[in-house]
Amino acid sequence: MSVVDHVPTSTRGRLTTLAAAVAAWVAVYWANGRVWDRLLHGLLGMDPDARSTETLRFFCYDTVKITLLLSGIIFVITVARSYMSVERTRALLGGRREGLGNVMAAGLGVVTPFCSCSAVPAFIGFVAAGVPIGVTLSFLIASPLVNEIAIGLLLTMFGVEVTLAYVAAGVSVAIVAGWVLGRLGVERWVEPFVFETRLGGELVDPATVLTFDQRLQMGAEEVVSILHKIWPYLLVGIGLGAVIHGWAPEDLFTRYAGAGNPFAVLVAVLIGIPLYSNAAGIMPLVVALHDKGLPMGTLLAFMMAVVALSLPELILLRRVLKVPLLAIYVAVVGSGIIAVGYLFNVLLA
Structure with missing residues (x-):
């Protein structure tokens, strides 16, 4: 059954439902941080300065925040790109x-x-x-x-x-x-x-051949479909980000992967390649590492390696590319990403 089977079929009904959904999205996004602060610090009496509290708040807050952002972005993008096949x-x-x-x-x-x-x-x-x-x-x-x-x-x-x-x-x-x-x-x-x-x-x-109502339906169904597929990776990414945010020493990552390490970008790319995630799943980890002081160029290189050179995609491409071309593909794309990382570490310093 479609996720929009119970949505009014008239144009006025659909627009009213869409407006109500947007209003609810804005309200939840605005209240997100305030609700978790009141729940954790007030009702549960957890110490705001404790590492465990900060870790739990990061996980809860970012789970809701990124889910909301993903839902809105996926819906808008799906409707927009339905015009480009x-x-x-x-x-x-x-x-x-x-x-x-x-x-x-x-x-x-x-x-x-x-x-x-x-x-x-x-x-x-x-x-x-x-x-x-x-x-x-x-x-x-x-x-x-x-x-x-x-x-x-x-x-x-x-x-x-x-x-x-x-x-x-x-x-x-x-x-x-x-x-x-x-x-x-x-x-x-x-x-x-x-x-x-x-x-x-x-x-x-x-x-x-698609009507605007059909495009809205596509957007709603794509939100449910994508969130259903990525929620385990999203929670893992947010969990890792929460642990790093709450427990990792402030200077740990800047010491080994900061601007002072000439191999930081290369290491970030090598770590990113075997990870199986997408932009949504890796973003909480990027945010946590950024909060710990990692340069933006290194983080961009890490994220790009995860998204563009993931092992699952390379395995799929092996069906059409022979091993020499697959190796060249990884080398050329990887070299470009590494160059981007070093360049933006300088430009965004």
């Missing part, structure tokens, strides 16, 4: 040459629906449509790397400057990495069946 993106990139094609692919990757589970079909579909390998890889790198949810969370937690730095860095990595991979002539390391695939039929762009 993967099929339309594939049509726009078909026949584009490298260079301009890489720029277009990276830009479209930011606004097009995509997740790691769709990496293989997207790759096959793009190549079968005549999109060059390098351009296709720019799209595949940008789409999960410059994640709409990450943009929304960064904007609300760190402000415009850091968010713009993240977007600029992610798009640049996607453009340069795709262009470099395309220049290397890596087609010989793509599995042969990819080039043998043929597309049949005509493309049907859902952006031309």
Whole structure:
């Protein structure tokens, strides 16, 4: 049964329900911190300065806060991106040459629906449509790397400057990495069946057939679907962030991963690659590490490595990329992320 089966079907009814949902969201977001302070410090009598209290408050407050932010961001983004389908993106990139094609692919990757589970079909579909390998890889790198949810969370937690730095860095990595991979002539390391695939039929762009009510329904259902899938990782990320926030010594991370350690960014990327999470799950950990004094460039590199070079996505890509190309892909993208980390440690110092 759809999550919106009991929502009024009239336009007026839907708008009233939407307005009520927005008002409730704002009220809960505003009251979040105040409720937990009163509950923990007042009703339960916990010492506000105790590490255990601070850890518990961080976990409770951030769980509600990030769930609210995710719900709002996912809903708005889903409605907005319903106007831009993967099929339309594939049509726009078909026949584009490298260079301009890489720029277009990276830009479209930011606004097009995509997740790691769709990496293989997207790759096959793009190549079968005549999109060059390098351009296709720019799209595949940008789409999960410059994640709409990450943009929304960064904007609300760190402000415009850091968010713009993240977007600029992610798009640049996607453009340069795709262009470099395309220049290397890596087609010989793509599995042969990819080039043998043929597309049949005509493309049907859902952006031309969906009503606004259907787009709102898509937004509501996407919120439930994504939260259902990521809640374990979200709680683990918030839990780790809470422990770090409450119990880690103030100078622990700055001592070993601060600006004074020349290998800090490299270590952050190497740690980030095997982690299985997404922008939502890793954000509480980024916030906690930032509070402990880690440089923003190091944190951006860590987050980008987790999102763009996760082991599950690499395992999926192995179905279409031979081992040499997969290794080159990791090396090129990883080098770009490391360079971004060092650069922004200087620019955002």
